[in-house]
Amino acid sequence: MNLDKNSSGTDADADADADSGNAGAGTEQPTRWGTGMSDQFGSKVWFFPDGDLPPAGAVEPRGHESLLILNPNGSDAEVVITVYFENREPDVLEPQMVGARRVRCIRTNEPIGTYQIPFGQYALKLESPVPLICQIGRMDVQQPNLAYYTVMGYPGGSK
Numbered sequence: 001m002n003l004d005k006n007s008s009g010t011d012a013d014a015d016a017d018a019d020s021g022n023a024g025a026g027t028e029q030p031t032r033w034g035t036g037m038s039d040q041f042g043s044k045v046w047f048f049p050d051g052d053l054p055p056a057g058a059v060e061p062r063g064h065e066s067l068l069i070l071n072p073n074g075s076d077a078e079v080v081i082t083v084y085f086e087n088r089e090p091d092v093l094e095p096q097m098v099g100a101r102r103v104r105c106i107r108t109n110e111p112i113g114t115y116q117i118p119f120g121q122y123a124l125k126l127e128s129p130v131p132l133i134c135q136i137g138r139m140d141v142q143q144p145n146l147a148y149y150t151v152m153g154y155p156g157g158s159k
Helices: 011-020
Strands: 043-052 066-069 077-085 095-096 102-107 122-142 149-154
Touching: 043 066, 066 077, 066 095, 095 102
Parallel strands: none
Antiparallel strands: 043 122, 066 102, 066 122, 077 095, 077 122, 122 149
């Protein structure tokens, strides 16, 4: 199946779209299951209750956590991240951009904008006007055989 053709699937129609200026950037991209920009996949709110930065270790690969944000939709997403702690009020970070039909990896052991998540237990809430698909991954190098895993967040609804 050629997914580069327009929704009717014919070369003649695709050529007509190209001639009329309907093809190219900013138009809906056909997919096997939908039309791209008009489909809305994901959730507008995500929770990650188990954040705990592992020690970086002395050699590569370094221990870290990564927040992975997929925006499969047709609009850019301005993501607001709230960081929760055991013993103090949450911090709300400056918005992070994730482009339409793009993925963004945010290493939580590195500064996020001007903010550095401190070592220790924390939790995250992500909020966006655009539905997203989110997961977090952790690489723990405290043992010689290391551990890496990813988990999906809890989709908290559409706000």
